Amino acid sequence: MEPQKRPGGRSARVRDTVRTATLAELALNGYQGLTIDNVAQRSGVHKTTVYRRWGTPEGLIADALELAESEPWPIPDSGSIEGDLRGITDLVRTGFADPEAGPIASAFIAAATQNSAAAQALRRFYAARHTQSAEVVRRAVARGELPATVAAEDLIRFAVAPVYYRLFIAHEPVTEQDAHRAADAALAAARAGVI
Known part of the structure; x- marks a missing residue:
């Protein structure tokens, strides 16, 4: 009989520690600079354990994204759909502009373009x-x-979508006006019955 894993036990602590180290390495070095050795050193988890459990830098990224799936996102509540959609496009715009979170989010996207597990x-x-x-x-x-x-x-x-297009396809800056225009266009399409 296989022993059951305890939620919140050592395995969960190791996973959380490695995730924290992965995010720190992504913020510091980006996707191209993410290595198992650096994550192991930063986390204090033996690199054999990191290799065995995550295998590759893409495995580390995929696991960090899996953990992030269930985390709440600060959903706007302005009292109007216009304000809320604008708030969401602003969250995307400012998230990628944030000096700490932006490089991590960009690294996730870079990894997804090069690895199917990260893409999934x-x-x-x-x-x-x-x-x-x-x-x-x-x-x-x-x-x-x-x-x-x-x-x-x-x-x-x-x-x-227009915010992501400007950031990752056209490599253009996204202003608050650009983000609001994207929200307004989507809202107009919804009101016209297109969406």
Whole structure:
């Protein structure tokens, strides 16, 4: 009979310690500089353990994203769908501009473009974020601001997509006005029945 793992036991502490070290290394060195050896040294976890459990830098990234899936995101509640969508696009814009969080988020995206396991983990992470963010759409439907036929998660995707395009495809700066314009365009599409 295989022993059961205790939630919150040593295994969970090791995982959390390694995740913290992974995020610190990503912030400092980016995706290209992430190594098992550096994470092991920073975390104080023997590198054999890190290699055995995570295997590769992409394994470390995938696990960090998996842990982040269930973490709450500060969903805006301005009292209007316009304000809430603008708040969400602002969260994306400022998140990537943040000197600590921005390089980590960018490293996750870089890893996903080069590794299928990281890509799957990133997809699940964003699916969870979109599900959380869709609460602003459900509230808008309840207030009568949007029809019940609006695809809530699609509206969120439409709102944030231009921000990601500017950041990662065009490599352009994203101003607050750019972020708000993206939110407003998505809202106009939803009100027109396109979404």
